[in-house]
Amino acid sequence: MPTMFGLVPTALFALSVSNPTLPEPPPVVEYELEVRVEPDTRRLHGSGTLRFRNSTKAPADRLCFHLYLNAFRNEASTFMRELSVEAPRLELDEHGFVELLSLEEEGAGSDLLANARYISPDDGRPEDRTVLEVPLKSPLDPGADIELELSFVSQLPKPVARAGAIGGFMMAAQWYPKLGVLEPAAGGTEARWSCHQYHAIGEFFAPFGRYRVTIDVPDGHEVGATGPRVEMKTSSGRTRHVHQQDKVHDFAFVVDPRLERHERRFEATRELSEARRSSAAAHLGIEAEVLRGSDVKVILLIRPERRFAIERYFTAAFHALRELSLRFGPYPYSTLTVVDPPPGAGETGGMEYPTLITAGARFGAPASMPVPESVTIHEIGHQFFYGLVGTNEVQEAWLDEGLTSYATLRVYEQTYGRTLRFAPSLFGVPLSPWFVHPFEFREIELARLLSAPDQDPTIQPSWMFRDLRSYRVGVYARPVRFFMRLEQLYGAKTLDRALYRYAVAHRYGAPRSADLLRAIEAEAHGPLPEWVTEPLFRPGGFELAVSELVSRPVPEPRGIAEVRLEADRVVTSARTSTRAPGFFTTVVVERRGEMMRPAELLLTLEDGAVLRHKIKGRRRWWRFEHQGPRAVKAELFGADNDPLNQTQIHRARRLEAEHRPAFVFAGHSGYVVGLILDALRFLL
Amino acid sequence: MIERDGQGMGADLRALRRSFSVVLRVHLSKFLLTLPVAIGFGALVHRELAHSLEAERFAAALEPALLLEFVRRIEPALGAGLVAFLAAMPLLMLALLFLDGALLRALQRPNSAAAGVSVWREGGQAMVPLLRLWPASFVLLVALGLLPAYGLHRLGRFVVEELADERTAFFIRLSLTALGALFLVHARASGDVARALVVSGAPLGLAVRGFFSAFLRPRLVLAASLPWAIGGLFVLVTLSLIDVRIGRTGTAWVIAGFLTQQLSGVLRTVLGAGWLAAASRLAASSCRPPDGVLPLGPPT
Numbered sequence: 010m011p012t013m014f015g016l017v018p019t020a021l022f023a024l025s026v027s028n029p030t031l032p033e034p035p036p037v038v039e040y041e042l043e044v045r046v047e048p049d050t051r052r053l054h055g056s057g058t059l060r061f062r063n064s065t066k067a068p069a070d071r072l073c074f075h076l077y078l079n080a081f082r083n084e085a086s087t088f089m090r091e092l093s094v095e096a097p098r099l100e101l102d103e104h105g106f107v108e109l110l111s112l113e114e115e116g117a118g119s120d121l122l123a124n125a126r127y128i129s130p131d132d133g134r135p136e137d138r139t140v141l142e143v144p145l146k147s148p149l150d151p152g153a154d155i156e157l158e159l160s161f162v163s164q165l166p167k168p169v170a171r172a173g174a175i176g177g178f179m180m181a182a183q184w185y186p187k188l189g190v191l192e193p194a195a196g197g198t199e200a201r202w203s204c205h206q207y208h209a210i211g212e213f214f215a216p217f218g219r220y221r222v223t224i225d226v227p228d229g230h231e232v233g234a235t236g237p238r239v240e241m242k243t244s245s246g247r248t249r250h251v252h253q254q255d256k257v258h259d260f261a262f263v264v265d266p267r268l269e270r271h272e273r274r275f276e277a278t279r280e281l282s283e284a285r286r287s288s289a290a291a292h293l294g295i296e297a298e299v300l301r302g303s304d305v306k307v308i309l310l311i312r313p314e315r316r317f318a319i320e321r322y323f324t325a326a327f328h329a330l331r332e333l334s335l336r337f338g339p340y341p342y343s344t345l346t347v348v349d350p351p352p353g354a355g356e357t358g359g360m361e362y363p364t365l366i367t368a369g370a371r372f373g374a375p376a377s378m379p380v381p382e383s384v385t386i387h388e389i390g391h392q393f394f395y396g397l398v399g400t401n402e403v404q405e406a407w408l409d410e411g412l413t414s415y416a417t418l419r420v421y422e423q424t425y426g427r428t429l430r431f432a433p434s435l436f437g438v439p440l441s442p443w444f445v446h447p448f449e450f451r452e453i454e455l456a457r458l459l460s461a462p463d464q465d466p467t468i469q470p471s472w473m474f475r476d477l478r479s480y481r482v483g484v485y486a487r488p489v490r491f492f493m494r495l496e497q498l499y500g501a502k503t504l505d506r507a508l509y510r511y512a513v514a515h516r517y518g519a520p521r522s523a524d525l526l527r528a529i530e531a532e533a534h535g536p537l538p539e540w541v542t543e544p545l546f547r548p549g550g551f552e553l554a555v556s557e558l559v560s561r562p563v564p565e566p567r568g569i570a571e572v573r574l575e576a577d578r579v580v581t582s583a584r585t586s587t588r589a590p591g592f593f594t595t596v597v598v599e600r601r602g603e604m605m606r607p608a609e610l611l612l613t614l615e616d617g618a619v620l621r622h623k624i625k626g627r628r629r630w631w632r633f634e635h636q637g638p639r640a641v642k643a644e645l646f647g648a649d650n651d652p653l654n655q656t657q658i659h660r661a662r663r664l665e666a667e668h669r670p671a672f673v674f675a676g677h678s679g680y681v682v683g684l685i686l687d688a689l690r691f692l693l
Numbered sequence: 694m695i696e697r698d699g700q701g702m703g704a705d706l707r708a709l710r711r712s713f714s715v716v717l718r719v720h721l722s723k724f725l726l727t728l729p730v731a732i733g734f735g736a737l738v739h740r741e742l743a744h745s746l747e748a749e750r751f752a753a754a755l756e757p758a759l760l761l762e763f764v765r766r767i768e769p770a771l772g773a774g775l776v777a778f779l780a781a782m783p784l785l786m787l788a789l790l791f792l793d794g795a796l797l798r799a800l801q802r803p804n805s806a807a808a809g810v811s812v813w814r815e816g817g818q819a820m821v822p823l824l825r826l827w828p829a830s831f832v833l834l835v836a837l838g839l840l841p842a843y844g845l846h847r848l849g850r851f852v853v854e855e856l857a858d859e860r861t862a863f864f865i866r867l868s869l870t871a872l873g874a875l876f877l878v879h880a881r882a883s884g885d886v887a888r889a890l891v892v893s894g895a896p897l898g899l900a901v902r903g904f905f906s907a908f909l910r911p912r913l914v915l916a917a918s919l920p921w922a923i924g925g926l927f928v929l930v931t932l933s934l935i936d937v938r939i940g941r942t943g944t945a946w947v948i949a950g951f952l953t954q955q956l957s958g959v960l961r962t963v964l965g966a967g968w969l970a971a972a973s974r975l976a977a978s979s980c981r982p983p984d985g986v987l988p989l990g991p992p993t
Contacts, residue, residue, distance in 0.1 A: 176855055267857070314858040351857055372859035436849075436866040438859070448756050455758040459765060558744065644746065658762055661746040669947050670742045670752040675735030680954040682727040684929075687961055689782075690789045691881055692839070693831065 038218030073204035077183035081105035081166035085136035091209035105166030115156035211471025212402035234262035257363035302339030318370035361391030411488025507532035549603025554659035557597035794819025838880025842873030885972035
C-alpha cells in the first residue's frame with residue numbers, strides 16, 4: 010500500500026543538488042581473479058582472491074554466493090523450470106555450470122566448502138544450485154574484512170539468457186562465484202543476505218567494489234570487458250588481458266576471434282559543451298560545472314559482417330552518453346564497451362553490465378527502424394540506473410527497467426524524433442518500412458500496457474510476476490506511463506530535477522522505491538497523492554470511459570397536473586403547459602478497471618460552451634444530466650489525457666456517429682478475406 | 694502430351710478479352726463472398742468507434758495501441774467470427790471451385806460464345822468433374838508442390854544455422870524459398886492443366902496423365918503461367934504500398950482507399966483468369982488432332 014514518503018526538507022535537497030558530492034562507494038568487495046578461457050570446451054578456469062568487508066552493524070556468520078551459471082546445469086533448476094514451454098531445450102553438451110572447487114580463508118588454511126550447502130531461499134527447490142551458503146569459522150564483526158582464496162570452473166551454456174557461447178563467440182556474464190549483498194535486517198541489529206536464486210524472470214543485485222581480472226585467452230581472440238584494459242601480455246600462444254575497474258558491482262567479458270575492435274573518443278569538452286551544460290544545468294537548477302564530465306573511450310566490438318552498423322552504434326552511443334550525462338550527472342568511467350553479438354547469439358544481446366553493454370544490429374534494418382539505436386540507448390541508460398544507482402533488480406526491478414525505459418524514451422525523442430517504424434521481417438531481415446505506418450515512440454509502452462492483463466503490482470519480487478508479459482507490463486510499461494503522468498502533473502522540469510536529484514544522491518548506492526518517491530515529492534513540494542502512486546502498489550488496470558452520451562429534445566410535459574375530488578369523483582386535469590425549449594442530455598462515465606484516478610468530464614455544447622464535472626471517489630459509474638443546448642461532445646481529462654488510462658477509444662464520445670472507420674475497416678477486412686480466398690484457391 | 698503450341702501469351706490475352714464479362718462476374722461473386730465478413734467487421738468497428746473521437750485516427754492509420762485496444766474489445770466476437778469462418782470453409786472451397794469451373798469453361802469457348810455465358814450454368818456443369826478430380830489433384834499438389842516447397846524452406850534454415858554472414862544467409866534462404874515457391878507454382882499450374890482437361894470433358898485418367906505430362910515439362914508450363922503469378926505478386930506489392938500511403942482522413946481518401954482495394958481484387962481475378970487461360974491453352978495442346986482424343990471446349 011502506498012504511504013506518504015515523508016517530505017524531506019527542500020532546502021536540504023537544494024543544497025545537495027546545487028553542490029552534489031558524489032559519495033565514494035563503500036569498499037565492500039574486492040575481486041582479484043585470473044581466468045583461463047578455453048573456447049573449444051566453453052570452459053573458464055578461475056582462481057584468485059576475494060576480500061569482503063562487513064559494512065553492516067551486525068556480525069555475519071556466513072557468506073552467500075550466487076552461482077548463476079548453475080541455472081543452466083540441468084532442467085531441474087528453478088530457472089529452467091520457470092521458463093515457459095517454448096523455451097529452448099539444451100542438449101547435453103550445451104549445458105552450463107559453475108563449480109566452486111575450493112574456498113579458503115586467507116591464513117586460516119581450512120576449506121570453507123566442507124560445511125557449505127546449496128540453499129533455495131525463494132522457492133525451496135532442493136534441485137536448484139544457484140545460491141551457495143558458506144558458514145564462516147567465526148563471525149565477521151561489523152567493519153571487519155575477510156580475505157578468501159578461491160578456485161572454480163565454469164562452463165558457458167548455449168545462449169539461453171544473457172550468458173552463453175556459440176560459434177566461437179563467448180559472452181561470459183555471471184560466470185564467477187559472486188557474493189550477494191549483506192544488508193541490515195529490520196531493526197538494524199542483525200544482518201541478512203540478499204542473495205536470490207536465478208529466476209527466469211528477473212536480474213541481479215550485488216555490492217559495489219573493485220575488480221581486477223586477468224583474462225587468459227588463446228592468441229588471436231579479441232576481448233572486451235568491464236573497465237579499461239590496464240595490461241596485456243603475450244606468451245606461449247596465449248594472451249593475458251588485465252582489466253580493472255573500481256566502483257562497479259559486476260564484471261562481464263566477451264571473447265571471440267572474429268570480433269573487430271573499433272574505438273572512438275567521447276570528448277567531454279566537445280560533447281558536453283559549455284552551451285549544452287549551461288542549458289541543461291538551468292533546466293535542472295544546478296551549476297553548469299557539475300555536469301562537466303571526462304572523456305570516455307567508446308569501444309565497439311563487432312564482427313566484419315556487421316560493419317554496416319558501426320556508424321549507427323557510435324552515433325547512438327554518443328547521443329546516449331551525452332544526453333544521459335546531462336540528465337543524471339556525468340558518466341564517470343573511462344571506458345564504455347558496446348558488443349554486437351553475432352547471429353545465433355541474439356539471446357546474449359540487449360543486456361547491461363558495468364561499463365559494458367550488448368546490443369544487437371539487424372542486417373537490412375532501414376534508418377527509420379531504431380535497431381540498434383533504441384537498444385543501445387536503453388542499455389547505456391542502464392549504466393545510470395543499475396550501474397551507478399545499483400538498485401536491487403530482483404526485488405524492485407522497476408527502479409532500473411522503468412526509469413531506464415523512460416530515460417530511453419526521452420533521449421530517443423530528443424535525438425531521433427518522436428516517430429519510428431517497425432517493419433515486418435522476412436527470414437529475419439526487415440522488409441521495407443514503406444509497408445507500415447509510422448507510430449509514436451511513446452505508444453510502444455501503451456501497446457505493451459494493453460497487451461497483457463494487469464495481474465501484478467509494479468513493486469514486487471520479479472519471480473512473483475505471473476509471466477514475462479506481466480513482468481514487462483509491471484516494470485517497463487506501467488512505470489513509463491507513470492512517469493509520463495508525473496510529467497503532466499508537475500511538468501517535465503520538475504520531474505527531470507527529481508530524477509537528477511535521485512540519481513546523484515544515490516550514486517554507488519542501492520536505494521529503494523521509497524527513496525525515488527521521496528525525491529519526487531521533494532521536488533513537487535508536497536506528498537504524492539495516493540492515486541498517483543497506486544499503480545506501483547496494486548495490480549489492476551485503470552480505464553475510465555464515456556459509455557453513453559444522449560442528447561434529446563426536452564419531452565413534452567404531458568401527464569396529470571391536478572387531482573381533486575368533486576362530488577365523490579376523482580377529477581384530473583391534464584398538463585397543458587408548453588414544451589420547454591432545448592435538449593435533455595445524459596452522460597454516463599464508467600470505471601472499468603480496478604484503479605481510480607480523479608478526472609474531469611468536459612461536456613461541450615452546441616453553442617460552444619463547455620461544462621465541467623469532477624469525477625472522483627471509487628464508484629463504478631457516474632451519470633450527469635443537463636438541460637439546455639444540445640451536447641455535441643463529452644471528453645474525459647480534456648487535453649490532459651492520463652497516460653495510464655487504458656482506453657483511448659472510449660475516452661471521449663461525440664453525439665454524431667462517424668461512419669468512415671466502419672467503412673474503411675469493412676474495406677480492409679473484405680480485402681484481406683479476398684486475399685485469403687485467393688490463397689485458398691491456389692492451395693486447394 | 695503437352696506441346697508447345699506456338700501461340701504464347703497472346704492467345705491467353707485474347708481468351709481473357711473474350712471472357713472479360715465472365716471474369717468481372719466472377720470477381721463480383723468473390724466480392725459477395727467476402728461481404729459477410731466485411732459487414733460483420735464493419736459493424737464491430739461501428740459499435741466501438743462510431744461515436745469515439747479517435748475514429749478518424751483509427752481510420753487513418755494502423756496504430757498499434759489503438760488496434761490492440763480495439764482487438765481486446767472485440768475479442769469474443771472475433772473468436773466467434775473466426776469459428777464461423779472456419780466452419781464455412783468447406784462451402785467457400787466449393788464456391789471457389791465452382792467459380793474456377795465457370796472461368797475455365799468460358800475461357801475454352803470459341804470467340805463468339807464466350808461473352809454471354811452464364812456463370813451459374815457453366816460453373817454448375819464444371820462442378821462434378823472438378824470435384825471428382827479434386828482428391829487426386831490435391832494429393833499431387835501436396836506431394837509435388839507443398840512438400841518440396843516446405844522442404845526447401847527448412848533446408849534454408851538448416852544451411853544458414855551456423856552462417857555468420859547474414860547477407861549470404863538471407864540470399865541463401867531467399868533462393869531456396871523462391872525455388873520452393875517455383876515448385877508450388879509449377880505443381881499448381883500442372884494441376885490447372887488437369888482441371889482444364891477435365892472441365893473440357895476429358896476422362897479422369899486422361900486429366901491425371903495431363904497433370905504429369907505438364908509437370909514433366911516445367912519450362913513450357915512455367916513460361917506460360919509464371920508471368921501471371923509474377924503479375925499477381927506485383928499487384929499485391931504495388932497496391933499495398935499505395936494503400937499504406939493513403940492517409941484516410943477525408944471522405945475522398947476513404948473512397949480512394951476502397952477503390953484501390955477493389956482494383957487490386959479485380960486485377961487479381963483478371964490475372965487468375967489469365968493463369969487459367971494459359972492452363973487451358975496447354976491442355977488444348979495435348980488434345981489437338983491427330984494426337985489428341987478430344988476436341989477441346991466445353992461439351993454442349
